[in-house]
Amino acid sequence: MNTIQFIEDHIPAVAKLCRQALEKDIMPDFLLTEKTVLDPDFDSKLTYIVKSDQGDVIAFIMGVVRDRGNEKIGYIKLFCVHENFRRNGIGRKLYNLIESEFKGRGIKKVRLFESWPNYYQPGIDPFYTEAVCFFERMKFVRNGDTSNLTADLSASDFDTSAEEKELQKQQIEINRASHNEFENTMAYIDKFFPAWRGEVSAAFKNSPVSLHIAKLDGEIRAFSAHEVNNIGTGWFGPMGTDPVFRGKGVGGILLKRCLKDMKEAGFAKAIIPWVGPIPFYMHYCNSKVSRVFWKYEKILE
Ligand SMILES: CC(C)(COP(=O)(O)OP(=O)(O)OC[C@H]1O[C@@H](n2cnc3c(N)ncnc32)[C@H](O)[C@@H]1OP(=O)(O)O)[C@@H](O)C(=O)NCCC(=O)NCCS
Known part of the structure; x- marks a missing residue:
């Protein structure tokens, strides 16, 4: 050998x-x-x-x-x-x-x-x-667990136009990020969700950009991404909404926009990894736990 x-x-x-x-x-x-x-x-x-x-x-x-x-x-x-x-x-x-x-x-x-x-x-x-x-x-010592969810993309068309119209009345605009919004988006991620810098920046390498953003008065307040890790396998995320901006339905729309992209790209299922708020995902796309993972760590002497 x-x-x-x-x-x-x-x-x-x-x-x-x-x-x-x-x-x-x-x-x-x-x-x-x-x-x-x-x-x-x-x-x-x-x-x-x-x-x-x-x-x-x-x-x-x-x-x-x-x-x-x-x-x-x-x-x-x-x-x-x-x-x-x-x-x-x-x-x-x-x-x-x-x-x-x-x-x-x-x-x-x-x-x-x-x-x-x-x-x-x-x-x-x-x-x-x-x-x-x-x-x-x-x-190694086990120190937690997490799970992946799976959403069936055939179950809905993930159309969000009616909800988006309602949010426009509150000056909230939701769009796919464009390439020229890279700097602006990364400044927002560095401030609120620095752990996701690598994954969010990867969304700008895709065409179209696999990132949707919500803005209030022109300022980014929430985002969702897909196809940034395990690319080509139907991997959703990450997504995040400013704490003060939660509870308005923005996260649900951002999630569905990504799922719609994935469905249109030909995926039958979306994997929502490493969650997180299981009830949120179940509510918006009826996703269910499909995998469970144990987390381990070893401290080296
Ligand atoms: C995990 C894996 C890489 C271990 O490789 P391996 O070459 O068999 O490991 P080793 O022979 O060096 O085992 C070292 C020790 O681990 C423990 N161990 C390994 N396999 C075990 C088994 N099936 N049952 C109980 N103990 C086991 C034992 O203590 C063993 O020492 P021992 O044989 O002297 O008792 C192999 O089982 C594997 O490829 N599994 C599938 C892939 C996988 O699960 N990868 C990780 C994905 S999450």
Whole structure:
């Protein structure tokens, strides 16, 4: 067996391994490309494959370090071992390789999968029970949970014109953001929702821009985005409304505008990840919990 640094040429073989090992998830080659080499923090010293003696890719691990302002956090972003090769210490060896690299860089905290803004899933799905056992053995401590919702896009046309007319009477205008609103929008996000800078800025790379904004007297007060992470898979969000602006129905309209875009793009379902206000989403689009994730952290000594 041979452990080597991952490079872009490995994508087809690694995506195939992920599809075999992560049976609850999808991993087309384009998605693995987005998760790996298109991540601005992609780091080949934190991303490895293992090849069998026959030359097949049998394991993959990707770590990433994110700068969170006052600290740097290490994430295990993707990880799998082919089922025929499990319980042989391959996972442990790969994890230890990444952990010692994290330690060498002074990282004090490691989290699993939730490596926003570019992340695959917001935690470990306990359906992958081997992963739960593995990471608990590696001394990770469970510290919360979250869920993804799924909305059926065939159930409605998501038309919001009547509600928008009502809001216009209160000087509230809702529109798709245009490319020349980038600076203005990012200034608003930096002020109220700084954690979403990466995802919101990605919406401006899409054409049309996959971001809708609500303005009062010309000032941005709320937004919703889609197709900014796991692009091409029907991933909604993020969205946010200024606290003083809540309760006016603006969030519902912004949500539906994104869902309408996604439906028109051909998606049958929208995934609303890492929630959050389940009743809000259920109210506006009858979305239901489709996945549950456990969140884990390890403090490095
Ligand atoms: C999680 C995974 C990567 C572990 O890889 P692995 O090579 O089998 O792990 P190791 O052999 O190094 O296991 C190390 C320790 O983890 C624990 N562990 C791993 N698999 C386990 C299992 N099925 N049951 C109980 N404990 C387990 C054990 O303590 C093990 O040590 P031991 O064998 O000496 O008892 C592998 O099971 C996998 O690819 N699962 C599917 C993909 C996945 O779930 N990825 C994470 C997505 S959320």
